[in-house]
Structure formats: C-alpha cells, structure tokens
Amino acid sequence: MAEGVQFTRAEAGKRYDVLHTVCPARDVVDHVTSRWGIWVLISLRGNDLRFYELRESIQGISEKMLAQTLRALVQDGLVWREVEPATPPRVTYGLTEFGRDVGEPLTELFDRITRRLSAHSTE
Structure with a gap:
C-alpha cells in the first residue's frame, strides 16, 4: 500500500498550476478522468x-x-x-485515502446525473 508517486509540495500559499503541461497534478487528473479511471474509482468506492x-x-x-x-x-x-501468494496469485485492489477523497465528488456527480435523468424519464 505504500506505492505511489511522491509529489513535491507547491510553495507555501501557492497551488499547482494544472494548466501547465509539466504540473504533476495534471497527470493525476488525466488518469482519474480517463475513459476507464472514473469507472475504476467508482467501482472501488464500496469495497475492495x-x-x-x-x-x-x-x-x-x-x-x-x-x-x-x-x-x-x-x-x-x-x-x-x-x-x-497463491497459485494463481490473488490480487486485490482498493481505494487509498487519497482515492476516496478524489472519488467522493465523482460519486456526487454521478448521483446528480442519475437523479436528473430519472426526473426527465418520468416527465
């Protein structure tokens, strides 16, 4: 569980410039919002x-x-x-604290979308 990228802190009082091509936060956003990244985070939100x-x-x-x-x-x-260790190896995945933190607004977003779609389907 200790795996992960080590990010350097932005200078005190400054945020990462996500619009800059070399911003480390931009890579994370790209992975989270990739075609499958969102679905992996949502699938893991309930359990490992x-x-x-x-x-x-x-x-x-x-x-x-x-x-x-x-x-x-x-x-x-x-x-x-x-x-x-088993034959074949059993590999389990789960969300880290960071993953849960990032996944929470995604869950809210999809809840809002599905509520809105449900409301439109009954009209």
Whole structure:
C-alpha cells in the first residue's frame, strides 16, 4: 500500500498550476478522468475487489485496459494493490485515502446525473 508517486509540495500559499503541461497534478487528473479511471474509482468506492471482480463490475473494459488503468492509479497513489501468494496469485485492489477523497465528488456527480435523468424519464 505504500506505492505511489511522491509529489513535491507547491510553495507555501501557492497551488499547482494544472494548466501547465509539466504540473504533476495534471497527470493525476488525466488518469482519474480517463475513459476507464472514473469507472475504476467508482467501482472501488464500496469495497475492495479482486482483478476479475473489478473487470466484471465495469462492463466493456478489456483486461489490458483495466491493467493499464490500475497501474496508473496505483502509481498516482489513488488505488492500493495487494498480492497474496497463491497459485494463481490473488490480487486485490482498493481505494487509498487519497482515492476516496478524489472519488467522493465523482460519486456526487454521478448521483446528480442519475437523479436528473430519472426526473426527465418520468416527465
């Protein structure tokens, strides 16, 4: 669980400039908002999942894309990865504190969208 990118702190009183191409926060935003990153964070919000459980919970994602997305999110410190020695190895993924913090507004966003869609479908 200790895996993740080490970010240097912005100078006191300053924020990262996410509009600048070399901003480390920009890479994290790109990974979170990628086609599959959002769905991985939402799928893991309720509980930890093994690789195949995660793949089954996200319809349409290939194993290759799931592996790439998880690798990026683990590197960013949003998702932790635990390997249990077995044959075959059991790999479990879950949200770090940072991942839960980032995923919370995504959950709110999707809740708002689904409420609005539900309201439109009854009109």
